[in-house]
Amino acid sequence: MIIAMSIGNTNFVLGTKEDNQISVGRYPAKLIGSKEDFIKIITDSTDIKKVKGIIISSVNPGLTPYLTEAVKIIFSLSPVIVNSDLKMKLDLSLYDTKLLGSDRIAVCEAAAGRYKEPAVIFDFGTATTINVIDSGNKFLGGSILPGISMGLNALYKDTAQLPDIDLSAASPLMGLNTKDCITSGAVFGNAAMLDGMVQRIEDSLSEKTAVIVTGGNAGNILPVCRTKVIFIPELLISGLFELYESNL
Ligand SMILES: Nc1ncnc2c1ncn2[C@@H]1O[C@H](COP(=O)(O)OP(=O)(O)OP(=O)(O)O)[C@@H](O)[C@H]1O
Ligand SMILES: CC(C)(CO)[C@@H](O)C(=O)NCCC(=O)O
Numbered sequence: 001m002i003i004a005m006s007i008g009n010t011n012f013v014l015g016t017k018e019d020n021q022i023s024v025g026r027y028p029a030k031l032i033g034s035k036e037d038f039i040k041i042i043t044d045s046t047d048i049k050k051v052k053g054i055i056i057s058s059v060n061p062g063l064t065p066y067l068t069e070a071v072k073i074i075f076s077l078s079p080v081i082v083n084s085d086l087k088m089k090l091d092l093s094l095y096d097t098k099l100l101g102s103d104r105i106a107v108c109e110a111a112a113g114r115y116k117e118p119a120v121i122f123d124f125g126t127a128t129t130i131n132v133i134d135s136g137n138k139f140l141g142g143s144i145l146p147g148i149s150m151g152l153n154a155l156y157k158d159t160a161q162l163p164d165i166d167l168s169a170a171s172p173l174m175g176l177n178t179k180d181c182i183t184s185g186a187v188f189g190n191a192a193m194l195d196g197m198v199q200r201i202e203d204s205l206s207e208k209t210a211v212i213v214t215g216g217n218a219g220n221i222l223p224v225c226r227t228k229v230i231f232i233p234e235l236l237i238s239g240l241f242e243l244y245e246s247n248l
């Protein structure tokens, strides 16, 4: 069994892969504050005797040392840590890799080699990222936007009159009350962002692209996107397993 762990800004995700079968658990990052917390999650959810390899991605440096400590205590294996120096299909030579998020590396690596066209990968997580690779797996860069939930929270926190809303509700395109206007902005606004950015990226490349979507907020907007997309909820964890295989 191989385990892949990702510390995001909202969730700690623990994936296991055994006989090509992947399973995934998510744990709120804000409930984790010590190596003991990681030790408990890992030992409660995993048959640790079966673990033959470990890979870790983190975009939350405050928690990374707790996880590496926990891994040292539980296992006698050194984990693969995702950074731009790993062996990978992706070519990161165009980007300023000192600060490139390891979650972006993982989702791009998962998409690399899967499609004959260039790929545009949208990750609707805490932040929304857009990541573009060409048909030779060269990372062409991308965009970073406020995440969908983050945008809703900011509207609630930074205004006097706007309420905290639950994104699961549907709304018309043109809202006729405050709540529907906020929902419309979040849902149709982000869907139009996706459609419009894909158009612009394809115009810039003069090529059609494969559009791949992942992230905890994606499910709310995909039903109203006009672009044909491939939705892969566990894209990041898949990319981590691929990176592990390339860096044994
Ligand atoms: N089932 C869900 N329905 C709606 N929103 C969700 C759901 N699950 C997660 N979210 C939202 O998705 C966002 C987190 O996305 P995701 O789970 O992809 O983040 P993560 O794995 O922690 O990665 P990161 O925080 O680094 O983006 C949060 O804004 C959260 O509120
Ligand atoms: C953009 C986020 C927060 C998305 O999780 C993460 O990938 C990150 O912290 N990136 C660092 C900046 C960069 O990727 O250029």
Ligand SMILES: [K+]
Pocket (backbone or CB within 6 Å): none
């Ligand atoms: K910050």
